[in-house]
Amino acid sequence: MSGRYEFASDNVAPAAPEAIAALARFNDEFMPAYGADPVSARAADLVRGFLDADADVWFVASGTAANAIALAAICRPFDAVIAHEHAHICTDETGAPGLFGHGLGLHALKGPSGKLDPAAVAKALSRPAFAHRQAPAALSVTNATEYGAVYSPEELAALAAPLRDRGLPIHLDGARLANAVASGFDPKCLSKVCDILVLGGTKAGGTPAEALVVFEPALRHRFDARLKQAGQLPSKARFYAAPFVGLLEDGALVRHAAHANAMARRLAEAMPFPVRHPVEANAVFAEMDEAALSRLHAAGWFVHRFLDGSVRFMCSWATTPEAVDELAEALKGIA
Amino acid sequence: MSGRYEFASDNVAPAAPEAIAALARFNDEFMPAYGADPVSARAADLVRGFLDADADVWFVASGTAANAIALAAICRPFDAVIAHEHAHICTDETGAPGLFGHGLGLHALKGPSGKLDPAAVAKALSRPAFAHRQAPAALSVTNATEYGAVYSPEELAALAAPLRDRGLPIHLDGARLANAVASGFDPKCLSKVCDILVLGGTKAGGTPAEALVVFEPALRHRFDARLKQAGQLPSKARFYAAPFVGLLEDGALVRHAAHANAMARRLAEAMPFPVRHPVEANAVFAEMDEAALSRLHAAGWFVHRFLDGSVRFMCSWATTPEAVDELAEALKGIA
Amino acid sequence: MSGRYEFASDNVAPAAPEAIAALARFNDEFMPAYGADPVSARAADLVRGFLDADADVWFVASGTAANAIALAAICRPFDAVIAHEHAHICTDETGAPGLFGHGLGLHALKGPSGKLDPAAVAKALSRPAFAHRQAPAALSVTNATEYGAVYSPEELAALAAPLRDRGLPIHLDGARLANAVASGFDPKCLSKVCDILVLGGTKAGGTPAEALVVFEPALRHRFDARLKQAGQLPSKARFYAAPFVGLLEDGALVRHAAHANAMARRLAEAMPFPVRHPVEANAVFAEMDEAALSRLHAAGWFVHRFLDGSVRFMCSWATTPEAVDELAEALKGIA
């Protein structure tokens, strides 16, 4: 590949060595299929340990599938899910929630740096339901957010409160939960603030696989059938589970995320353009005009303008300090 | 694992060394995501070469997803797909065609050893459409069949003819196409007898990934968006494509399938119970009563009674002659 | 219209005078839309009185919509509904349950004269659920059946018992409930044996409208939104409700059904061909070969061969004794 892709996203990175090694390590014998294997059991245990929670844990192929299946599990088609207007489910999943959720609605709210405002959530829920609209009946929240901000447990609890009061369910998109944790977020709060969680593996250094964590007991019933119908109960399930074993058993998941976060901070410090959002996870957003972005592209760096109009630079476990410094150098030449 | 799983299915096997090696081999640099990477391009080229056909080739996570997305692409909700009553889409996918196809119907036909009868297909199509029923408007055919039989190109052409005459589409479930090819079936006929093909990787020695091959140009439009919405456009697509590179570039796919087929023939020859279906691929079906099956289970061999009432023994790339002989010995002790 | 349609179905009849009169009667003022009008309230009260039950009552445009919405309300897409193989939802609704139910499955059982066998229902429910199949998780029962047989309250209770034991829901398709009631069935048992009921208006002498009766409190939540999304919350709702007022307020619903049933018995007594099913409601099924049916068609009588191979003759509120006698005469000339 000519060109520099490493800041285009955290999914352009290879898999971390712990993930790849685990694939090979568990490849030496016959095992029951469809998740009844010891690798899936071990990975589920590690996820439960990471979250210090009782939960059913499934491993699925993509974050889009995981999110959409989760939303379909907690909503009916005439419900709407409250989410940030720039949440991945609203902007980057081609309507997957509607496909899996049979037309369920998204109730998009604004908020700084991808964060929802508890008052706005409460207000959306307090409006009288009306037969002619899909009424907000669930919450989807993303941590770390699309803009690299991190919610604290207290902030999540405040968002969750008006839903808890009404007995309504909460989904957490944790595609970058590892980055939030590396930034100080305690994942052990999650069983209290959400009913269903997507714990990202892909962006955290895995091969394509995400953990779908079902805390709420009422949602667990026949989840295997739900996944199978959705094409997400893989036969050779060990290969979805193995990278989680590799990443979780010695702490690589958070360690790699901490590295990615550090690289983002290093880039932010060297950034000659204004930085727009708090750099709490692995992303840096810079205010660059079109001419500057074009020069950066011309110099071979693949990054893109994001929904808020700024340019996103995303670090990963595989981003090297040298790459950050080279990028910073290139940016300085352009600024 | 205690117990002997290796004849329970061909998805209980590990991945073949070529597939695992390819995962590691393509893990050393940053690459564009969502299928724009050189590994996906290389794998698609190899698939096209294998089929000697122009086609768009996508790599998805599971056979259930691949089949259901394919059927949704060729049918509308008020259509029905003609398929064998024991086809995987009818019996083992938890209604995935209906979920992805928004209620599309399945029009199940009987036939020996999982094979459809061309006259029955033609008859189903010739009935006048009626607003109150989902009318047959597409065909799904499986090669090798669930019972280990293999269609010839001529047989497929005969099945396809009444659909071709009416401009109706055809899906081929090739979860075990490699076994059919190893048995003499020429895959180069496929672009003529179907519009969309699922080329199985998982059961052929891969990690979880299937190739979705779109021959028909009219179906190719925005297939990436279709897959993304269905949760099947993975970001780190290289890891879905890599096993196909490993399995296709030096012929391992068919070589492994030939081995699996040979193991099935070896088992069939040694089988003390009546063998029910032609052993043309990697499966042996034996007529065993409940007492015999219980004794086999008690001896630690995990196999199960299939839909036709016989007991299925499935071989894979990883089945050893020794295992076959041990199983045959165990069966003789039981018979 | 040349030809004699009156035995083709009970939906070829005009509306009964009470229904038409009610449409005109409630057409003289402005009223709130979407069911908040006094006609809808009055009709709902009459339905509750007819059933002697607490329930939410909605009026929808067609039986197919009513059934499909009801099934979607009680099932998830990975569930299957147990039903008779010849139930209207299985054979005559073009897959509407799958469309509204997002791919939900139908688990068809055989049984004489359209009746389900309690032992077969219990057996279907007792099989272990399996991720790869849509497991039976609800029951749909039709009274009177498609073959004109009528369940007693005790028979329905026996069917319901294994679902009640498991907390699973029950739908009753009452497209011809009026005929069952006219045959002696007590509708006051229904709140105990089902969770959701479709009370047919169209075939009972109404204009196109059916009552959707939701007994189970947990299902009532936002049913208005569910209907609106399904295109079944009409603005001028009074016109769906009015025929029910006309038919229920002075007993016309059952009185007309009793007439239809009597016409069926009159026909059965005069029938020169073997009568196949019990004549407990408004249908007569006769065993006629193709030559005989052709002669009947040639004589101008529109009736058709049904799923069980016999020929169906359906009476309605509008069937006259003279028409029955003329048909009987024609049949005698053919036999």
Add this chain to the structure above:
Amino acid sequence: MSGRYEFASDNVAPAAPEAIAALARFNDEFMPAYGADPVSARAADLVRGFLDADADVWFVASGTAANAIALAAICRPFDAVIAHEHAHICTDETGAPGLFGHGLGLHALKGPSGKLDPAAVAKALSRPAFAHRQAPAALSVTNATEYGAVYSPEELAALAAPLRDRGLPIHLDGARLANAVASGFDPKCLSKVCDILVLGGTKAGGTPAEALVVFEPALRHRFDARLKQAGQLPSKARFYAAPFVGLLEDGALVRHAAHANAMARRLAEAMPFPVRHPVEANAVFAEMDEAALSRLHAAGWFVHRFLDGSVRFMCSWATTPEAVDELAEALKGIA
């Protein structure tokens, strides 16, 4: 009913005498069901005559169903429909397009008085499609608009042009098409500017029924099955068709709409509050603060604040000059 509902909407009115009379007129004989009756044929002919066009014409129960089925017919789930942000399909149908369209997207655009801007439509279509978003692939336009504005044939042609250039389909929501026609719009242009049309009956003085007009030949295939599966192929179809016969055969449809439009103009002229949108159809929108609206409600007039913040007054065929004058008087007392 206490209170004055007559300006709350045009669906609070009774049916016009021509519609009710037609229901009774066609109620005197047996007729084939499911649209094969002579009343449906006659109504379809009258619709074709009204539009001066070749088309398949179906009669369905509600505008929401008609719109959603039309959109599902012209889009795939990964497509988005361009529509005005305040179009009925976007704001008042509880996500019905997503339910019937299996998650299809809505691409909402702003524009004055409910009208779309051709440049904005063209711009939306000219953006490169991107797998991660539902790309605009169809247009839905409403005439008259929700704000009582009327497009001219030339304006519709300008909106349609960029879709026609790309071979993309167009839906027209004509819930108030009669009002547009009464305002001078020539309905004979419609076969050129759209592929599928909903011709409103309910708001035009009918009982609940809308005509679904399929101009585009490729969309006509098995439309009966599409409707049946959607619960919209009524058995006693004559009762959906009859009001259209009554309203169309002597011009009552447009005559009543002209009256409704005249009442709106009369109200606009007497309106003491600022009128916000052009009064080209049967609606008047007035700028009233909350205190004024409360006083109006207290005086017994049921009207509501609309999406743009103004208060909507809707006239119908049944609105009398006296009622307009009484309302105007009441408003003057409040202003």
